[in-house]
Amino acid sequence: MPRLSRVQHEALGQLRHLASRSLLPEQLGTLLMEALRRAIPYDIQMLLGVDPASRLFNRLLTLDERDASVFLRWIEQIYLVKEPTWGTTFPGLMQAGLRVVVLHDRIETSLGLSPDFFHPLSAREFARCYHEIDSPAGGILRAFFAVDGCYIAALEMHRLESYPTFQPTDLAFMHLVAPLIGRALRSAFDRERANISLDLAGPEITGVLILSPTKKMLMATPAALTWMERLRVNERLKGTHLPTAVSTAVASLSSHTQEFLPHTVQVQTSTGLLRIEAAVASEDGALAVTLVPQHTHFELMVPATFPLSRAERQVCELLLRGHSNQQIAAVLVISEHTVESHCTHIYEKLGVHNRRELLGRFFQEVSLRGLGAPKIRER
Known part of the structure; x- marks a missing residue:
């Protein structure tokens, strides 16, 4: 140190x-x-x-x-x-x-x-x-x-x-x-x-933007305008500028860097994950940007990396589905006291303190893996 x-x-x-x-x-x-x-x-x-x-x-x-x-x-x-x-x-x-x-x-x-x-x-x-x-x-x-x-x-x-x-x-x-x-x-x-429901219920329409070579907006579908407004609210910036995720997807098309980069950005919104893709749309250099909601209904299987017993996995899956202790006891035909004991062990093993943190840990396991994020090797 x-x-x-x-x-x-x-x-x-x-x-x-x-x-x-x-x-x-x-x-x-x-x-x-x-x-x-x-x-x-x-x-x-x-x-x-x-x-x-x-x-x-x-x-x-x-x-x-x-x-x-x-x-x-x-x-x-x-x-x-x-x-x-x-x-x-x-x-x-x-x-x-x-x-x-x-x-x-x-x-x-x-x-x-x-x-x-x-x-x-x-x-x-x-x-x-x-x-x-x-x-x-x-x-x-x-x-x-x-x-x-x-x-x-x-x-x-x-x-x-x-x-x-x-x-x-x-x-x-x-x-x-x-x-x-x-x-x-x-x-x-x-x-x-x-804080986002697993059963995401946001708008399902893909938005499309057409930008000039100077990034001036030439056309935008209503869905695209809605998505951009959601992204701007997340960033707490006023105005009609392109949100950061849109700007960076477009910037990735730069002749200086396009060979090194994908042209897709994923970002969390208030209704779930949004995928933003940029491409050259015409010979005059106009750009097309699509904003595609990723309404993935997560398969609620407890990750194999969770070091839980079979009984704890059953309880954990029902916790992730939002069941109360009383409901879990009824489904598994066990006492609420047993459910509480399993919950205590689950939280201790996973290093969390409550259901919300458990859900966060679940997203941590399945969301980042689903992104296919490349690993780094620090120099």
Whole structure:
């Protein structure tokens, strides 16, 4: 463990406390950034959810309201489209299995990266590209949060002034707390999933958008407009901008990165999972985006990874189906006292405390596996 300053010790304590609280993703994200600011001061930050399968952003979790215009310009005009090299993009860095890096305009003062990541640009060319996209003078810190080998969120911090820039101590502290933040965020995502009925009953119509080469909306079906409004509400940003998941699916078509990336993003909505796919629609460069609801009726079989006895598995399946203790006792022809005993053992074995956390654990097992998320190997 690196030697921590008093402020970093205090921030670490705050982060551990937050990891133990029952919060939804946006609530947790805001509090996480407040705690991190004490240990790593920044001027601008953005915390985003990551689709584990594609490593593309699928939602904005936290952003200062005053920085909304900066974020929208970045996600719509720079992300994957104008970034200097594939190696230093968010998907490229995640593909390499990294946890945290610092980018400066000079390759030699960037941290956590080997010179290979800047290929094929020379030091002078990279500096030119860095400044062409108005990157901050004080540098960029990028952190990536993974659990069980799958990336689920990422963070970008900016320092606007050239002094002080991000230092190796900032890199070391973020490297230390990244696993803790990853676990806290996954718990929040699980809690969010647990609030959605397994028997999803949201709209079942696929939405279609047609965008110009400059990403101006040319046509949208009513279903597409409805889905986009749901995504914007999730991100708490006002306006008629493209939601983050739509912007990133479109950005993946960039000529600079399309050979490395899928063009599909999956994102959780208030009525379940939504798959967003982007494609070139015509020779003039118009783009088509489809928004497809994934109304998967989960097969409620207790995962084989749950270390439960046969009797506990029977009780667990009925718990997942929403049965009360009295109903479980009637179905299995056992006493309610026996049901309560089985529940206690189930919760202890799975490291949960109640039915909601059990449902979250179930989603954790079946949803991420269903996404086919690629595993990472940290460097």
